[in-house]
Amino acid sequence: MEVAEDGMHNGPSTTTGNRALMLEEPLLFEIGHAEVTGVDLPEADPDAKTRLGGFERSEPIGLVGLTEPETVRHYTRLSRQNYGIDLGFFPLGSCTMKHNPRLNEKVARLPGFADIHPLAPQSTVQGALQVIHELGEWLCKLTGMPGVAMSPKAGAHGELCGILAIRAAHEARGDAREVVLVPESAHGTNPATAAFAGYRVEDIPATAEGRVDLAKIKERLGKGGEGGSDVAAVMITNPNTCGLFEKDFREIADAVHAAGGYVYCDGANFNAIVGRVRPGDLGVDAMHINLHKTFSTPHGGGGPGSGPVVFSEALAPYAPLPFVKKDGENYYLVEEENREERGPSFGRMTAFHGQMGMFTRALTYMLSHGADGLKQVAEDAVLNANYILRSMEDILHAPFAGSGPCMHEALFGDRDFGGDLSTLDLAKGLIDEGFHPMTVYFPLVVHGAMLVEPTETESKANIDQFIAALRSLVERAKAGDETLKHAPYYAPRRRLDETAAARKPKLAWSEDEA
Amino acid sequence: MRYLPLTDTDRSEMLAKIGAKSIDDLFVDVPAVAQLDGPIRDLPMHASEMAVERHMKARAAKNLAAGDAPFFLGAGAYRHHVPASVDTVIQRGEFLTAYTPYQPEIAQGTLQMLFEFQTQVARLYGCAVANASLYDGSTACWEAVAMATRVTKRNRAVLSGALHPHYAQVVKTMAQFTGDEIADSAPAIAPEADLDGLIARIDEDTACVVVQYPDILGRISDLSKVAEAAHEKGALLVAVNTEPVALGAIRSPGEMGADIVVGEGQSIGVGLQFGGPYLGLFAVRDPKHVRQMPGRLCGETTDAEGRRGFVLTLSTREQHIRREKATSNICTNSGLCALAFNVHMTLLGEKGLRELAAENHRLACLAADRLAQVPGVEVLNSSFFNEFTLMLGGKPAREIVRDLADRGVLGGVSLGRLYPGVEALEHALLVAVTEMTTEEDIETLATELEALVKETV
Numbered sequence: 023m024e025v026a027e028d029g030m031h032n033g034p035s036t037t038t039g040n041r042a043l044m045l046e047e048p049l050l051f052e053i054g055h056a057e058v059t060g061v062d063l064p065e066a067d068p069d070a071k072t073r074l075g076g077f078e079r080s081e082p083i084g085l086v087g088l089t090e091p092e093t094v095r096h097y098t099r100l101s102r103q104n105y106g107i108d109l110g111f112f113p114l115g116s117c118t119m120k121h122n123p124r125l126n127e128k129v130a131r132l133p134g135f136a137d138i139h140p141l142a143p144q145s146t147v148q149g150a151l152q153v154i155h156e157l158g159e160w161l162c163k164l165t166g167m168p169g170v171a172m173s174p175k176a177g178a179h180g181e182l183c184g185i186l187a188i189r190a191a192h193e194a195r196g197d198a199r200e201v202v203l204v205p206e207s208a209h210g211t212n213p214a215t216a217a218f219a220g221y222r223v224e225d226i227p228a229t230a231e232g233r234v235d236l237a238k239i240k241e242r243l244g245k246g247g248e249g250g251s252d253v254a255a256v257m258i259t260n261p262n263t264c265g266l267f268e269k270d271f272r273e274i275a276d277a278v279h280a281a282g283g284y285v286y287c288d289g290a291n292f293n294a295i296v297g298r299v300r301p302g303d304l305g306v307d308a309m310h311i312n313l314h315k316t317f318s319t320p321h322g323g324g325g326p327g328s329g330p331v332v333f334s335e336a337l338a339p340y341a342p343l344p345f346v347k348k349d350g351e352n353y354y355l356v357e358e359e360n361r362e363e364r365g366p367s368f369g370r371m372t373a374f375h376g377q378m379g380m381f382t383r384a385l386t387y388m389l390s391h392g393a394d395g396l397k398q399v400a401e402d403a404v405l406n407a408n409y410i411l412r413s414m415e416d417i418l419h420a421p422f423a424g425s426g427p428c429m430h431e432a433l434f435g436d437r438d439f440g441g442d443l444s445t446l447d448l449a450k451g452l453i454d455e456g457f458h459p460m461t462v463y464f465p466l467v468v469h470g471a472m473l474v475e476p477t478e479t480e481s482k483a484n485i486d487q488f489i490a491a492l493r494s495l496v497e498r499a500k501a502g503d504e505t506l507k508h509a510p511y512y513a514p515r516r517r518l519d520e521t522a523a524a525r526k527p528k529l530a531w532s533e534d535e536a
Numbered sequence: 537m538r539y540l541p542l543t544d545t546d547r548s549e550m551l552a553k554i555g556a557k558s559i560d561d562l563f564v565d566v567p568a569v570a571q572l573d574g575p576i577r578d579l580p581m582h583a584s585e586m587a588v589e590r591h592m593k594a595r596a597a598k599n600l601a602a603g604d605a606p607f608f609l610g611a612g613a614y615r616h617h618v619p620a621s622v623d624t625v626i627q628r629g630e631f632l633t634a635y636t637p638y639q640p641e642i643a644q645g646t647l648q649m650l651f652e653f654q655t656q657v658a659r660l661y662g663c664a665v666a667n668a669s670l671y672d673g674s675t676a677c678w679e680a681v682a683m684a685t686r687v688t689k690r691n692r693a694v695l696s697g698a699l700h701p702h703y704a705q706v707v708k709t710m711a712q713f714t715g716d717e718i719a720d721s722a723p724a725i726a727p728e729a730d731l732d733g734l735i736a737r738i739d740e741d742t743a744c745v746v747v748q749y750p751d752i753l754g755r756i757s758d759l760s761k762v763a764e765a766a767h768e769k770g771a772l773l774v775a776v777n778t779e780p781v782a783l784g785a786i787r788s789p790g791e792m793g794a795d796i797v798v799g800e801g802q803s804i805g806v807g808l809q810f811g812g813p814y815l816g817l818f819a820v821r822d823p824k825h826v827r828q829m830p831g832r833l834c835g836e837t838t839d840a841e842g843r844r845g846f847v848l849t850l851s852t853r854e855q856h857i858r859r860e861k862a863t864s865n866i867c868t869n870s871g872l873c874a875l876a877f878n879v880h881m882t883l884l885g886e887k888g889l890r891e892l893a894a895e896n897h898r899l900a901c902l903a904a905d906r907l908a909q910v911p912g913v914e915v916l917n918s919s920f921f922n923e924f925t926l927m928l929g930g931k932p933a934r935e936i937v938r939d940l941a942d943r944g945v946l947g948g949v950s951l952g953r954l955y956p957g958v959e960a961l962e963h964a965l966l967v968a969v970t971e972m973t974t975e976e977d978i979e980t981l982a983t984e985l986e987a988l989v990k991e992t993v
Contacts, residue, residue, distance in 0.1 A: 047648070049648065049651070049652060050652045050878075050882055051652070051655060054882065054885060055885070056885065056886040056887065057885075057886070057887050058885055058887070059883070059884060059885045059887045059888035059891070060619065060621075060882070060883035060884070060885070060888070061619055061883050061884050061888045061892070063888060063891035063892055063895055063971070064891065064894075064895055065891065066890055066891045066894035066895075067894070067898075070894065070898060071901070072785070072897060072901075073897075073901055073904075073917075073918070073919055073920055074756055074785060074786050074897070074919060074920075074921065075755070075756035075757065075758075075786075075918070075919030076919075077756050077758070077786045077787045077792075077919075078785065078786065078787070079783070079784070079785060079786055079787050079788070079890075080787070081791070082886060083659050083660060083783070083784070083788075083886055083889065083890075084659040084886070085656060085659060085660070085881065085884075085885055085886040085889060086882075086885055086886060087882060087883065087884060087885015087886060087887060087888055088882050088883070088885070090619070090621055090883065093621060093625075093879065093882050093883050094621050094624065094625065096882070097625040097628075097631075097649075097875075097879055098625070098628070100644070100645040100648055100649060101625075101628045101630040101631050101645050102630065102645065103642075103643075103644035103645040103648070104630040104631060104634045104642065104643055104644070104645035104646055105630070105634060105639070105642040105643065106629050106630045106631070106632065106633035106634040106635075107629075107633040107634075108629025108630065108632070108633045109629065109630065109633075112635060114635060117635060117636075119633075119635055121539055122632065122633050123539060125585050125588060125589060127627065127632075128589070129588075129589065129592045129593075129596075131623075132592070132593060132596040133596070133601035133603055133604070134593075134595070134596025134597055134598070134599040134601050135595075135596050135599070135809070135810065136807055136808070136809055137601040137602045137603050137615070137807065137808055138599050138600070138601060138602060138808060138809075138810045139602060139607075139609040139613055139615070139808050139810070139946070140613055140808070140810050140811030140812075141609055141611055141613070141949045141953065141954075142600070142602075142609060142810075142941075142946060143937055143938055143940075143941035143946070145938070145941055145942075146599065146600035146941050146946065147599050147600070147810065148598045148599065149594075149595040149596055149597065149598030149599040150595075150599050150810050152595055152598065153592075153595050160579065163576055163578055163579055164576060164579075175671035175672060175675065175812065175813070176671060176866075176867065176868040177867065177868065178855070178865045178866055178867045178868065179671060179675070179866075181865065182865060186709070186713055189713055209856075209867075210854070210855040210856035210857065210858070210859050210862070210867075211855050211856075211865050211867050213855075213859040213860035214855035214858070214859060214860060214862040214864070214865035215865040216860065217860035217861070217862075217865075218682075218710075218714070218864070218865050219713045219714070220713045220714050220715060223859070223860040266565065267563075267565040267566055269565045269567065271567075272567055272569060272570070295566070297572075297575065297576060298563065298566075298571075298572055299563075299566050299570045299571065299572065300570060300572065300576075301570075303569055303570040304567075304569075304570050318539075320632045320633050320872070321633065321634065321635050321636070321871075322626075322631070322632060322634070322870075322871045322872025322873075322875070323631055323634040323635070323636065323637065323643070323645075323646035323649075323871035323872060323875065324635075324636040324637065324646065324668070324832065324868060324869050324870075324871030324872075325636075325669075325671075325813075325868035325869045325870045325871045325872065325873075326671070326812070326813030326868065326870045326871075326872060326873060327868035328812075328813075342709070343705075357953075358701075358705070358956050359952075359953060359956035368709060368712075369705060369706075369708065369709030369712070370702060370705040370706055370709050371675075371706060371709060372671065372672060372674050372675055372702075372706060372812070373612055373672055373673060373674035373700065373702040373703060373706065373800075373811070373814075374612075374613070374672075374702070374810070374811025374812055374814075375810065375811045375812070376811070376812055377812040377813045378809050378810035378811055378812055379809045379810075379812065379813050380812075380813065382592065385592070386588055386592055389580070389583055389587075389588045389591060389592075390538075390539070390582060390583060390585070390588050391537070391539070391582050392575075392579065392580050392581040392582035392583060393575035393576045393577075393579035393580065393581060394575045394581050394582055395537050395540075395581075395582040396575075396576075397572075397575055397576075398537055398540060399540070401559045401562075402540055402542050402547075404559070404562050404563070405542070405547060405550055405551070405554075405559060405562065406542075406550075408550075408554045408556070408562055409550045409553060409554060411554075412553055412554045412555070413553065426564065426565045427554075427556070427561070427562040427563075427564065427565065449639070450641070453639065453641060453642055458635070458639065458642065459639055464856075478539075478540055478542075479539055479540065479541065480541065481541035481542070481546075482541075482542060482543075482546040482549070482550065508840065510641050510642075513641035513642050514641065514642065514644050515640065515641045515644055515839040515843060515845040516641065516839040516840035516841050516843075517641065517839060517840045518640045518641060518837050518838070518839045518840075518845045518846075518847050519837045519838055519839070519840075520640075520837065520847050520849065522837050522838070523835040523836065523837035523847045523849040524835070524849050524850055524851075524852070527826065527833070527835050527849055527850055528835055528836040528837075529651075529654055529665045529666075529826070529833055529834070529835050529836075529849075530651075530654050530655040530658050530659075530664070530665060530666070531651065531652070531655045
C-alpha cells in the first residue's frame, strides 16, 4: 500500500489516477481527433465553387473534436473539479456569491429573449426593449437617481462609463480636470479605470476606523491652484471594502460638489443597502450596479457580468448610446441615427445594448423579491455578516469591529496568529472543510486580510458550521499546526505552483506535450 | 420569500448574539437623510414563481424570435445552431455558479476549460497566445488599439472604413478621453480603393491599423498587403473578425501577418441574446507581446504532488495588483460564454468547423445568386463568406427592412442604420445566411423583396 508523504492519503494508488468519483480528465487536445465530430453536418464538397476571394484556408487549423457522449463526459468530469455556490457556502467578501434562482435561467432562455438579434427591426423586439426600460426604472427607483445607462458589460466597464460621463460633463463646461481621488482600500478597478480615462490617480488614506478620511479629502480639494480645484471626481465604495458604511458620505459629497467635482460611488456592495438606502439621497452622481452581485445573475466562473450605471441629474445627459426611450406604448432605441435626442452623450461603449441575458435574469429576481423582499435581502445580508463578526472577534483579529456594525461583510486580519502560518494557509484549510475560502489579502489596508461575506441566502445552520470550521482553523494556526501549510489535502489538486506558472508561462497546449 | 432561509427565530437569536435590539441597530451608521422607513414606493411587492414567469413570458411574447421568421440578420451577431449539449454543460451548477478561479485547487474545471479555450482561439486566429476572453468583440477591439499604443509608444490608430461602425465608435469614444488620435473614414464601395486608401494613411506615428476580416460589407480582402505596409512603418496590424465560423473556410488573420487578432466569439455556442452577453476574443501572434495583453490568462503548472494543474497567471499586469498602472481595468471576463464556445468548438472539431463553414458559404452563394435575379437588386460583393451586401433600388434600405418585418420577414440589416448620413449606403442591405437558413427562407426573401422593390421603383 502506497501512502502519500503527508500521511493523509491512506489508500492504495490507482492505475488510472482516478479516485472513485473524483475522476482525472485529460486535456481535450489529448483525447480529441481532427477527424472526429459531435455535430452532423453535410460533408464538405472539396470541388465546390467558392467566392472566398482566393483566400481559402489551405493548412489545418489544429482543432480537435469529440463525439457528443465524449464531450458531455469530458465537461461533466471537469465540472466536478469546481466549487460553485450550488455546492456550498461561498463567503467571498466584496465579490458576493449568492444563490442563483433557476427561474432566472428559465426566463432568460425563452426564445423571445434568447433568440432575437440586436439589430432586429424595433417593431419586432418591443418586449425586449420594454424589459431594458423596466429594469432601468427599477434601478432608478432603488437608487433614487434619475438617469441610467444599461450598456456597460461589467462592473469595471460601468466604472469606466461613470468616469467618462464625469469627464464629458467637465469638458462640456470647459473645465477639464486632471485628478481623481481614490481611497487606498478601493477595488483595483477604480484606479485602473480613472487612469484608463486619462486621469492622474491620487490615493486617499483611510482613518484608523477604516473609513475614508473626510479631512484629507477636504484638504486635497482645497489645493486646486489658481483655476479652482483640479479634482474631477472622488471614487468611493459604499458600503466600503472594510465592510463599513461611509458615515461621512453626504459631507464628502457636499465638499466635492462645492469644489466643482463629482462623486462616483462603486456600487459593488449595493446588496447590503438595497431597498433600505438610496445612494441618490447621499449625493452620488454616478454608481455602477453589478447585477450579478446584488441581483443574483450567475457569476459563471468569471463572467459575464453586467454593470448598469445610474446617474444624477447633472450627469444623465452624458450617458452613452444606445438608450431605450418610451413613447406612449412604444419603445425605441436612441442610437447614432437619432442621437440628437440623447443630448451630449459621450458616445458608445459597446457594439450593442448591453447584457440582455443578464437583464432578464435580474428583472426576474427583482419581481420575485419585490420592494419588500429586497429590503429583507439587505437586512438578512447585514445580519448574517454581523453574526459572523461577533462570533469570531474573540479569536480572530477584527480591526474595525469597534467602528460600528459591519454591513455586507466582516473583515479580519492575521495579526494574532504568531508563528509562520498565514491567511493563505487558513484559506486552504477551509477548502478541506468543504468551504470556498473567503476573499484573502484584500483590502490592502489590513495585514493578511480575510473578508467574509455570507449574503442573505445562507441559512443559520450553514453559517454556524462555517464559524465552527473557521474557529478550529484559527486555533490550529495559533497552535502552530504546520500541517495547515500543506493544505488543501482533499481538493482535486494540492497547492499549485503559481510562481512557476508565471516564470515560464505555458498558455496553450502544444503537440510536444504529448 | 423563497430565497431567504433565515426564520424569524433565527433572526432574533442572531440579533441577541450580536447584542442588537433590532435590525435598525445595524444600520445606525446610515445618516437619517438616507434612511427609508418602509419599502420603496412605486415598486411592487414580492411575487410567486408562477406570477413572475407569467409576467416575463408576456414580455417575451411581444418579440419576434429569429426562429419564427425567415431570418437574415448579421452585422456582428449571427444565428447558428447550438447543439443541445452546450446548454446542458453550461447549466451545470459547478460551472454556472462558480466564481473567478482565484482558488485554483477547487477551480480546475474552469481553469482547464480556459486553457483549452485559449488553445482553440489561438489556433483559429493563427496566433501564439489568446487570453481567457473579454466582454465582446467591440471592447476587445478598443483593448487591441490601447495595447498597440503601449507596444509601439505611438498614439495614432488608423481605422479601416469597413470596420463595423459600432466597433469604430467604441474606439473613438475611448480615444477622445485617452488623447489617442483616431483616423477613420466611411467605407469605400470598391474594396481595392479601400485597402489602398488605408495603406496611404499609415505613417511613422501610426501605432496600429485596424481592419475587419471579412469586412462590414462582407468582403474578404488580402490582409498581408496591409500587414506589410504597417510593419514597414513600425506599426502593428490589428485584425477584427466578427464571424469566427468564417475562419473554418478562409485563411487566419495571424497567418496573413496580423499582430493582434480580436473578435466576437458569439457565433460559436453563445446565441443571439439581443446583443449580450457576448464573447470577446483576443490573441497575439508574437509571444513576447503577452505581458502587454489585457485580461485574464490561464497557465499550466504543477501541484505539490507533481500533478499537472492550471492557474490564472501573469496577474502582475492586472488591475488588482497594478492598480492605475494595469494594462486594462478589466476584472470580469466572459467565462461562461468562453465555456459555451469551448464546448461547441469541441463538438465541431476541425472537421465539423470546416463543414459548418462550407455549408454556410454554400447557402450564402445560393442566396446571393437568387437575390441577384430580383429586378432592381444588385449584389455588391465579388467575395464573401456568409454575408454580403445588396444594393436596392427604390426606397432606402431601412424602410425596406421595416416593410419586410411587417410581412414577417427579418430581411437583413440596413447599412443606413449603421452609417447614418452616408448617402452611398442608404440603399444598401446587409444579408447574412447561415446553416439555419433554408432554401425556402431564401425564396421568401427574394419574393418579398421583389414585391417591395417593384412597388417603389
